Amino acid sequence: xxxxxxxxxxxxxxxxxxxxxxxxxxxxxxxxxxxxxxxxxxxxxxxxxxxxxxxxxxxxxxxxxxxxxxxxxxxxxxxxxxxxxxxxxxxxxxxxxxxxxxxxxxxxxxxxxxxxxxxxxxxxxxxxxxxxxxxxxxxxxxxxxxxxxxxxxxxxxxxxxxxxxxxxxxxxxxxxxxxxxxxxxxxxxxxxxxxxxxxxxxxxxxxxxxxxxxxxxxxxxxxxxxxxxxxxxxxxxxxxxxxxxxxxxxxxxxxxxxxxxxxxxxxxxxxxxxxxxxxxxxxxxxxxxxxxxxxxxxxxxxxxxxxxxxxxxxxxxxxxxxxxxxxxxxxxxxxxxxxxxxxxxxxxxxxxxxxxxxxxxxxxxxxxxxxxxxxxxxxxxxxxxxxxxxxxxxxxxxxxxxxx
Numbered sequence: 221x222x223x224x225x226x227x228x229x230x231x232x233x234x235x236x237x238x239x240x241x242x243x244x245x246x247x248x249x250x251x252x253x254x255x256x257x258x259x260x261x262x263x264x265x266x267x268x269x270x271x272x273x274x275x276x277x278x279x280x281x282x283x284x285x286x287x288x289x290x291x292x293x294x295x296x297x298x299x300x301x302x303x304x305x306x307x308x309x310x311x312x313x314x315x316x317x318x319x320x321x322x323x324x325x326x327x328x329x330x331x332x333x334x335x336x337x338x339x340x341x342x343x344x345x346x347x348x349x350x351x352x353x354x355x356x357x358x359x360x361x362x363x364x365x366x367x368x369x370x371x372x373x374x375x376x377x378x379x380x381x382x383x384x385x386x387x388x389x390x391x392x393x394x395x396x397x398x399x400x401x402x403x404x405x406x407x408x409x410x411x412x413x414x415x416x417x418x419x420x421x422x423x424x425x426x427x428x429x430x431x432x433x434x435x436x437x438x439x440x441x442x443x444x445x446x447x448x449x450x451x452x453x454x455x456x457x458x459x460x461x462x463x464x465x466x467x468x469x470x471x472x473x474x475x476x477x478x479x480x481x482x483x484x485x486x487x488x489x490x491x492x493x494x495x496x497x498x499x500x501x502x503x504x505x506x507x508x509x510x511x512x513x514x515x516x517x518x519x520x521x522x523x524x525x526x527x528x529x530x531x532x533x534x535x536x537x538x539x540x541x542x543x544x545x546x547x548x549x550x551x552x553x554x555x556x557x558x559x560x561x562x563x564x565x566x567x568x569x570x571x572x573x574x575x576x577x578x579x580x581x582x583x584x585x586x587x588x589x590x591x592x593x594x595x596x597x598x599x600x601x602x603x604x605x606x607x608x609x610x611x612x613x614x615x616x617x618x619x620x621x622x623x624x
Contacts, residue, residue, distance in 0.1 A: 230453060231452070233452040233453070233454070233499070234409075234499070235452075235454055235499055236391055236409050236412050236498060236499060237389060237412065237495050237498075237499075238378070238388070238389055238412055238413050238414065238415060238416045239414060239415070240254065240414065240415040240416070241389075241415070241416045241418070241491070242254070242415070242416070242417045242418070243418045243487070243488065243491065244418075244419070244420075244484070245419060245420055245421050245480060245484065246419060246421065247417050247418065247419045248379060248417060248419040248421070248422055249283075250417060251280060251283065251284075251324060251326075251377060251379060251417055252280070252283035252284045252286065252287040252289065253287060254377055254415045254417060255284065255287070255289060255322050255324055255377050256284075256287040256288060256289055258322040258375040258377065258414055258415070259289070259320050259321050259322030259374075259375060260288070260289060260290075260317070260320040260321075261289065261290050261291075261292070261317040261320055261321045261322070262284050262289045262290065262291040262292070262321070262322055262323075262324050263292055263294045263313070263321050263322070263323045263324070263338075263374070264277070264280070264281075264291055264292065264293045264294065264323075264324050264326070265293075265294060265295045265296075265297070265309075265323060265324070265325045265326075265327075265331060265334055265335035265338060266293075266296065266297065266325065266326040266327040266331050267296070267297045267326075267327035267328060267330070267331045267381070268296050268297070268298065270326060270327040270328065270331065270381040270382075270422075271296075271326045271327055271331070272293075272296065274425070276326060276422075277293065280324070280326070284324075289322075290317075292314065294309060294312065294313055294314075294323075294338065295309035295334055295335070295338055297327055297328075297330045297331040297334045299330060299517075299519075300330045300333075300394065300396055300403075300513065300519070300520065301330055301333050301334040301337065301393070301394070301395050301396070302395065302396050302397060302398065303353060303356050303357060303360075303395055303396070303397040303399075303400075304353070304397075304399075305334065306334065306337045306338065306341070306356050306395055307352035307353045307355070307356050308352075309334065309338050310337075310338055310341045310342065310345060310352055310355070310356070311349075311352045313338070313342055313347070315347045318342060318343070318347075318374070321342070321374050322374065322375045322376075322377060322414075323335050323338060323339040323342075323374050323375065323376045323377070324376075324377045324379065325376055325377065325378045325379060325413075326379045326381060327379075327380070327381050327382075328380065328381060328382040328384070328385070328430075328434070329380070329382065329384060329385025329386075329387040329394075329434075329520065329521075331381075332378050332380060332385070332387035332388055332413075333385075333387055333392075333393035333394050333395070334393070335376055335378070336373070336376055336378075336387070336392075336393040336406075336411050336413065337356070337393040337395060337406050339373040339374040339375070339376045339411075340359075340369045340373040340393070340406060340408065340410070340411050341355065341356065341359070342373065342374050343371045343372065343373055343374060344359070344367075344369055344370070344371045344373070356395065356406075357397070357400075359406050360395060360404040360405065360406055361404050361405050361406075361407060361601075361602065362402075362404055362601070363400070363402060363404055368408065369406065369407075369408035369410055369411060370408075370410075371410075372410050373410055373411055375413075375414035375415075376413040376414055376415075377413065377414065377415045377416075377417065378413035378415070378416045378417070379416075379417045379418075379419070379422070380416075380418060380422070380423075380487070380490065380491075381422040381423060381425075381426075382423060382426055382430060382434045382490075383420070383423050383426075383431075383434055383435060383438060383473075383483065383486035383487040383489065383490040384433070384434025384435060384437040384438050384490050384521045385434070385437060385438075385441075385490065385494065385520065385521070386438060386441060386490045386491055386492070386493040386494020386495070386496075386497065386498075387494060388413055388416035388417075388418060388491060388494060389412070389413070389416055389491055389494035389495045389498060390412070390494045390497065390498040391407060391408060391409050391410075391411050391412045391498050392405040392406060392407040392408075392411060392498075393405065393406045393407075393411065394510075394520070396513065396514060398514075398517075401514055402514060403510045403511075403513050403514045404601075405602065412498070416491065418487050418488075418490075418491050419487075420480060420483040420484040420486075420487040420488075421480065421483075423483050423486070423487060424477065424478060424480075424483060426477070427477075428474055428477070429522075430521075431470075431473050431474050431477065431486075432470070432474050432525065432576040432577065432578050433519060433521035433522040433524075433525050433578060434486075434490070434521045435466065435470040435473060435474070435486050435489075435490075435576070436470070436521065436524060436525035436528060436572075436573065436576070436578060437490075437493075437520065437521035437524045437525065438466060438486065438489045438490040438493045439463065439466050439467065439470070439489065439493075439528065439569075439572075440505050440506070440524040440525070440527075440528045440531075441493035441494070441496060441497045441502065441506075441524075442458075442459040442462055442463045442466065442489065442492070442493045442496060443459070443463070443528065443532065443546065443569075444497070444501075444502040444503040444504075444505060444506060444531070444603075444606070444607075445459055445493070445496035445497045445500040445501065445502060446459040446460075446463075446496070446500075446542060446545075446546060447503065447535060447539040447542040447543065447608055448500055448501040448502060448503050448606035448607065448608065449501070449605075449606055449607070449608055450500055450501040450605075450606050451500045451501070451542075452499055452500045454499065455495065455496035455497075455499045455500040456496075456500070458492040458495055458496050459492070459493075459496050459546075460545070460546075460549050461492065462488060462489040462492040462493065463489070463546060463549065463550065464549050464550045465485040465488065465489060466485060466486060466489035467550055467568070467572060468485070469481075469482040469483075469485035469486055469489075470482075470486060470572065470576060471572070471575050471576060473485075473486050474576045500606070501602070501603070501605070501606030502602075502603040502606050503531060503535065503603060503604070503606050503607040503608065504527070504530075504531040504534060504535070504599075504603075504604060504607045504609075504611060504616075505524050505527040505528050505530075505531040506524060506603035506604075507599045507600065507601055507603040507604030507607065507611075508523070508527050508595065508599040508604075508616075508620070509523035509524045509527055510599070510601060510603065511595050511598040511599045512527075512582070512585060512587065512595065514598070515587065515591055515594065515595060515598075516585055516586040516587055517586070518585045518586065522578065522579075522585065523585065525573065525578040525579075526578060526579055526580050526581070526582070526584075526585060526623075527623075528569060528573065529566070529569050529570045529573055529580060530580075530619065530622070530623050531607075532565070532566045532569050533566055534609055534611075534619055535607065535608045535609050536562055536563070536566055538608040538609045539562075539608040540558050540559060540562045541558050541562075543561070543562035543565045543566065544558040544559075544561035544562045544565070546565050547561040547562065547564050547565035547568070548561060550565070550568065551564070580623065581623060581624065582595075582620065582623055582624045583624055587624070589624060592617065592620050592621055592624060593613075593617060595620055596613040596614075596616040596617040596620055597613045599611075599613075599616060
């Protein structure tokens with residue numbers, strides 16, 4: 221028997237990625253050309269600062285006009301998208317020209333998720349719908365009627381201005397509802413953006429806190445997608461490629477914000493982390509982060525940054541070999557002993573969080589001690605199911621208490 225024959229067989233898997241990815245400094249200049257190949261009317265979605273106040277909106281509108289596209293700003297993100305924001309945006313969409321519209325999303329993960337939800341609902345919800353609130357809720361996982369996104373959404377051109385969520389490459393949009401107390405995903409393979417334009421120059425204006433939190437979000441996604449119980453071969457390969465660059469680049473991006481090389485490494489890591497999580501899964505850090513966002517309004521990246529070190533420690537024994545592989549990908553002199561290499565990786569993550577000065581205490585994120593049990597009971601969902609160690613509320617509670 222050959223060595224190849226003795227290896228475990230590969231599982232069957234699907235791989236969903238944006239059909240077109242354009243990466244590199246200056247690629248934002250290609251937005252209009254890409255959009256012109258997908259539609260004749262451009263619906264713009266973006267953050268107030270990243271798109272409107274930055275002056276990028278005016279530049280983009282001129283480029284689209286030169287390419288023959290009429291442009292219209294249809295939604296502006298204000299923090300992470302809520303049911304109310306999505307419903308209002310979809311209710312206000314123009315009824316004309318829907319068939320040839322392309323949605324251009326410019327901003328952080330919240331803007332990109334808002335755009336993906338708008339693009340999906342524009343084709344799956346009739347314009348004369350009476351209750352747009354219900355139309356949104358009914359298409360979120362775990363709430364409402366569980367209606368599917370079964371009509372192809374409008375094409376989305378995703379242009380991230382932060383390096384964190386990888387939303388330019390994912391198949392879902394995370395939407396919260398403070399009124400009802402949940403944060404859920406609208407999800408479908410059809411929701412993957414038609415094109416992702418990743419220009420690291422657009423991240424140069426991110427402040428220190430945003431750079432650190434979003435960067436650690438991307439790193440968390442690479443780590444969790446690599447070790448999760450649903451991990452697939454291609455996402456694991458992408459994580460191995462991107463993670464060493466990201467771990468080396470993040471301190472430079474935080475401390476020298478105009479360093480284009482470091483910004484490019486982080487933008488690349490975010491993109492690959494989005495592909496990885498969309499095709500494998502995540503784990504404890506993301507499961508708790510979602511609930512923390514509902515309870516405290518904690519920005520997603522900041523929550524993941526706080527939870528990554530403890531998530532690594534919790535899963536260290538169960539995923540020892542995987543963590544050792546990650547350490548060896550980062551350090552040429554890593555120990556050949558799995559236990560030692562895995563422990564070194566956990567220490568590396570903790571040192572990184574300390575260096576970029578993100579909080580590692582739940583109380584510093586606004587959580588009250590008497591809400592710890594609620595947090596443990598509401599940290600389930602899709603992300604938590606992928607965690608290497610099975611964590612029910614009873615097992616999770618003391619873990620959260622230890623980092624309160």
